[in-house]
Amino acid sequence: MNNKLRLATAIAATLWLSGCDMSSHAAQNEQPSAAxxxxxxxxxxxxxAITMELPGRSRAYMEAEVRPQVNGIVLARSFVEGGIVEQGQSLYQIDDSTYKALLISSKAELKRAEAALASTSATAKRFRELLKTKAISQQDFDQAEAAYLEAQASVAVAKAAINSAEINLEYTKVQAPISGRIGKSTVTPGALVTANQPQALAKISQLDPINIDIAQSSTQMLRLKQRIASGQLNQPESTQVKLILEDGSVYQHDGVLQFAEVTVDESTGAVSLRAEFPNPDGILLPGMFVRTIVTVGTDPxxxxxxxxxxxxxxxxxxxxxxxxxxxxxxxxxxxxxxxxxxxxxxxxxxxxxxxxxxxxxxxxxxxxxxxxxxxxxxxxx
The missing domain is CATH 2.40.420.20 (conserved putative lor/sdh protein from methanococcus maripaludis s2 fold)
Known part of the structure; x- marks a missing residue:
């Protein structure tokens, strides 16, 4: 009997302790957690200011291929490859002896035509007076008048031939069509050149200022236009552009966006933009890859x-x-x-x-x- 009483007492004590434990745990849960x-x-x-980083490639502001416009042997080259040339500067001298002879012949032909004109003019004048007195037939006068008109045409043809000969003679001095930096020469003195040859003698590139062709995806362009149209962006009067060069350095001169192409390249899905940069030190060369930072607007x-x-x-x-x-x-x-x-x-x-x-x-x-x-x-x- 005593054993049963002791067991019941132990069970009751255990249940009481367990209840206290649960009450304590619930009380802890009810406390607010710390912030x-x-x-x-x-x-x-x-x-x-809102900017976009876009890839670009430098292009010469102006390019011109130097080509011969007459046939002949190159006698001399008068420029330094890679140097600066000015518009109108003589670059090559083509043998001009044939063209000088042609000019002399054309001038002689003009003298002959002018002499014939003087003779036929006098004859036509006399026949006009004789026709009034019926001393000659109408046919004789018509023939004299036609000879006079033909002589006038011969003089005009001779003058045109002289003009053409002078132009060809001038073309024997191959001149620079633009100012800029000239590349390597493809011919040397002694080479035969022709007016219709496919190979250029040299190329001249104007590098100051210089153009940067920028590629912008059509998706970016549409989003930008939507933001401008909705008033989220205020578009500047002129779009400023900065350059990051291939070595990671920032180009010291800022450029200005000139225009955007009106069509999308079907192969790339991009629109071409063109910016113009000053290049007084010649750091930028045609064909260089650059990264551009374009200021597209301001979000107020x-x-x-x-x-x-x-x-x-x-x-x-x-x-x-x-x-x-x-x-x-x-x-x-x-x-x-x-x-x-x-x-x-x-x-x-x-x-x-x-x-x-x-x-x-x-x-x-x-x-x-x-x-x-x-x-x-x-x-x-």
């Missing part, structure tokens, strides 16, 4: 958020954590546009005055209580 410390920034709209009410404050959900949407007035965390779906330094330009989902969590994201979830600390400066990503 999680996080760092936040308070968003404010600002005017922000831009919202910028540090990149590390925006994460991605499984659907790939941008997500930012915002602290509300009760210091509770809310999840916001955001849309971003350009990356500006270490920040995203947010186009939808956030507004001025929102408090965005930038540090402590791994410790919070939507609905959690936080103890926010406002950062005075935007942290680096």
């Amino acid at each position: 999680v410390p996080v760092n936040i920034i308070e968003l404010a709209s600002q005017s922000q 009410t831009a919202i910028l958020v540090p990149q590390k404050a925006v994460t991605r959900n499984p659907r790939g949407e941008g997500v930012a954590m915002v602290v509300n007035a009760e210091n509770k965390v809310e999840s916001r779906i955001v849309e971003t546009a350009e990356a500006i330094n270490n920040q995203w330009l947010v186009t939808k989902g956030l507004q001025s005055g929102d408090k965005v969590v930038v540090e402590g994201l791994q410790k919070i979830r939507p609905g959690a209580m936080v103890a926010p600390t406002v950062l005075s400066e935007t942290p680096a990503s």
